[in-house]
Amino acid sequence: ADPNRDQSYFLFTTTQEQLDFLRFPLGHLMSKAETRALAAKYGLEVADKPDSQDICFVPDGKYARLVEKLRPEAGEPGEIVDLDGNVLGDHRGLIHYTVGQRRGLNIGGTAEPLYVVKLSPEKRQVIVGPKAALAKKLVYVRELNWLDGDQIDENGVEVEVKLRSAMQPTTATIFPEAAGEARIELHDAQFGIAPGQAGVFYQGERVLGGGWITREELIGNTASAA
Structure with missing residues (x-):
């Protein structure tokens, strides 16, 4: 019930079979303070446990170290290019x-502020550009988990979509692509969309499903930014 604790963005991969028996017994509480008060009332040791701000298996917050352990090549130096x-x-x-x-x-000395527009693992390059280059209106996702019926209507479905966990939902129309894939046409361009993040679809408080972003582009472009 507390929107600041909403985990639906991360739970979009939950299957219909799992949802049939899944329960969230604390979900009706309006705040973490209520939960802590109940824990204290019943003498639970975790009543005063500090909130976790990091991934549980990266307690020191050093995510780069974990990724480098799993993908050593991601830690190798390379070029920054425009x-x-x-x-x-x-x-x-x-x-x-x-x-x-x-x-x-x-990379000081440029005429205007530059932002990371794309990462190229193949060339080990960080590609930068002006903020305008980050604005995208077309996003593709794969490994689609669609919970609202058998499939997405081929004429499109009006939804709100989150492309990062912390962003406010934005309006879009989604269309089916190949099996397990979908195309998201954003009504307003969004910034900082990255392949590998999730695109999660909502209608109000209801989660319709989602998928993993593979590429993003401006509508009308033929070359993707992935």
Whole structure:
């Protein structure tokens, strides 16, 4: 019930079979304070346990170290280039950068602020550009988990969509693509969309499903940004 504790973005992969028996016995409580008060009332040791701000298996918050352990190549240095391929500097490993990032690029002297527009693991490049280059209106997802009926209507479905866990939902129309894939046409361009993030569909408080972002582009472009 507390929108600040909503976990639906991360639960979109839940299957219909799992939903048939899944229960959230604390979901009706309006705040974490109520939960803590009940824990204290019943003498539970976790009543005063600090909130977790990180992934439970990365307690020190050093995510880059975990990724480097799993994918050592992501920690290898490479080039920072602009949209035309001009080398602007060097980076210390793709694991230290994310789409939409502006700070920490260490490529001063440019006429306008530059942002990370794309990461290219194949070339070990961080591609940067102006903020306008981050604006996208077309997003594709795969491994679609659609919970609202058998399939998405081929004429499109009006939804709200979240492309990052912390963003406010934005309006869009979704269309079916190949098996297990969908196309999201955003009504307003969004910034900082990155392949690998989830696109989760809502109608009000109801989760319709979602998928994993594979690429994003401006409507009308033939070359994807992935």
